[in-house]
Amino acid sequence: MRSLVLAGALLLLAAAPAAAQTEVGGSVPSMLSLELDDASGFSSFPAGPGEHDLIVRARITSTANRTRVSVADGDVAEGRRLGRMASNASLLDQPLEARVGSDPFQPLNAEVDPILAEFGPVSNERVTIRLRQRIGAGERPRGTYEKTLLITLSSTAP
Amino acid sequence: MYRRKLALGAAVVAGLAATQIAFADAPSAPRATAAQGGLAVTPSILETTARRGASGSATITNSTGRKLRVTVRARPWRQARSGQVAANRSKTLGGVSVSATRFTLEAGAARSVGVTLNRVPSRGSQYGALDIVGKPTRRRKGINVTYNLVSSLRFNPSSGARRFRLRAGKAKVTGSGSSRALVLQVRNRGNTVEPVGGSVDVSGSGGGRSGAISSMRILPGKMVNLRLLGLSGLRRGSYSASVTLSQAGKNRLSVTRSFRIR
Numbered sequence: 053m054r055s056l057v058l059a060g061a062l063l064l065l066a067a068a069p070a071a072a073q074t075e076v077g078g079s080v081p082s083m084l085s086l087e088l089d090d091a092s093g094f095s096s097f098p099a100g101p102g103e104h105d106l107i108v109r110a111r112i113t114s115t116a117n118r119t120r121v122s123v124a125d126g127d128v129a130e131g132r133r134l135g136r137m138a139s140n141a142s143l144l145d146q147p148l149e150a151r152v153g154s155d156p157f158q159p160l161n162a163e164v165d166p167i168l169a170e171f172g173p174v175s176n177e178r179v180t181i182r183l184r185q186r187i188g189a190g191e192r193p194r195g196t197y198e199k200t201l202l203i204t205l206s207s208t209a210p
Numbered sequence: 211m212y213r214r215k216l217a218l219g220a221a222v223v224a225g226l227a228a229t230q231i232a233f234a235d236a237p238s239a240p241r242a243t244a245a246q247g248g249l250a251v252t253p254s255i256l257e258t259t260a261r262r263g264a265s266g267s268a269t270i271t272n273s274t275g276r277k278l279r280v281t282v283r284a285r286p287w288r289q290a291r292s293g294q295v296a297a298n299r300s301k302t303l304g305g306v307s308v309s310a311t312r313f314t315l316e317a318g319a320a321r322s323v324g325v326t327l328n329r330v331p332s333r334g335s336q337y338g339a340l341d342i343v344g345k346p347t348r349r350r351k352g353i354n355v356t357y358n359l360v361s362s363l364r365f366n367p368s369s370g371a372r373r374f375r376l377r378a379g380k381a382k383v384t385g386s387g388s389s390r391a392l393v394l395q396v397r398n399r400g401n402t403v404e405p406v407g408g409s410v411d412v413s414g415s416g417g418g419r420s421g422a423i424s425s426m427r428i429l430p431g432k433m434v435n436l437r438l439l440g441l442s443g444l445r446r447g448s449y450s451a452s453v454t455l456s457q458a459g460k461n462r463l464s465v466t467r468s469f470r471i472r
Contacts, residue, residue, distance in 0.1 A: 081252045081253055082252065082253040082254040082255055083250055083251065083252040083253065083254055084250065084251050084252075084254045084359045084360075084361055085248050085249070085250035085251075085359075086248050086249055086250070086357050086358075086359060087247045087248030087273075087274075088247075088248070088274075088355050088357065089247075091353055091355055092350065092352055092353065093352050093353060094352045094353045095350075095351035095352030096352075106353060108353075108355060111247075111248070113250075114254065115254055116254050116255070120294075122296075126343075126345075126354075126356045126358075129299065129300065165296070183353065196351045196352075197351070197352065198349070198350075198351060198352065198354065199352075199353055199354070200345070200349075200354045200355075200356055201353055201354065201355050201356060202343070202356045202358050203355055203356065203357065203358060204358035204359075204360060205358070205359055205360070206296065206297065206339075206358075206359075206360035207254060207255070207295075207339075207360060207361060207362050208294045208295060209293075209294075209295065209362075209426075209427045210287050210289065210295045210337050210362060210364075210403050210427050210429050
């Protein structure tokens, strides 16, 4: 009996901190974080017309009220090469396109960077960016292609 | 018997203690996850009072597992009529300097970057973006993804120099069906980005409606279409909207605008 009382007392002692009212809290620094997987592909294209897809997976964390994920050409800001895969001087006819989810594809040679998605405050939100490259009937892709994609996580309010 | 019960009590206590430790550890788990494979900046809003030499710092962390070539620039915002902003990548923000604009960040490394206001514009404030680009140092064939984070820089006017002035333009009906809404052109003639909100009261031949206006930050000098309220369900006809705009907790402007739903 004495041992039961002792065990009970020990239990009460252990439970006491949980029952007591304690201020718990802390400050969380505001942050923006963008994680991208190591997507690879689109270095070459088979001959003949068709559509080619590549998926870039991102994960975002943001404390801002509204944040936006957009994608842009990271090599050039204007001109013929904007948004188009390049193999030295040769360019594919169609621009790269991007979308998130079931939204329509948006070309990367537009004047305004395509906005792919918007979020409220999020933690480790997964975003799947789908890239599409279309090859026309009369087109003959040759060589090794390259393009830098600038994937942006930005606050939408000043 | 006594020993066995004592041992049981001790085991329960140990179990409870372990549970408490596990709960205490739980909040740190997202931090560990967030640190995997990305580029991060903290804070997301760098805010201080505008005066010559005012400065702040942002910490940039590379947790990608790859070395990144990082460029940091202070940029002006472009604000669309919708109120959304984007960093203007073809310009740099006047009067603002960044302590390190180009550097290499090793995998797992972090670096603090100072941002200083060297010249205060005549309006007494400066707003812009901190544009951070992280490029893998090794370029590959095919697609190369590059990280870009855009955070806010706010050099607010001192409390005595704050000016709240709003000007209202036309009211317009936008959209159709369930997305039909009433917007009011509002220009910020003050020198802060304090959110502009308020209330609206619509009345007319086809009924009436009132509501609170979702607040929006407007850059000094810029004009946006401030969404006042949704109009779905209101019948065709002529209406009048009484709008009160508030900023920093005070009513700043009251206007009445008429409009038609066709």
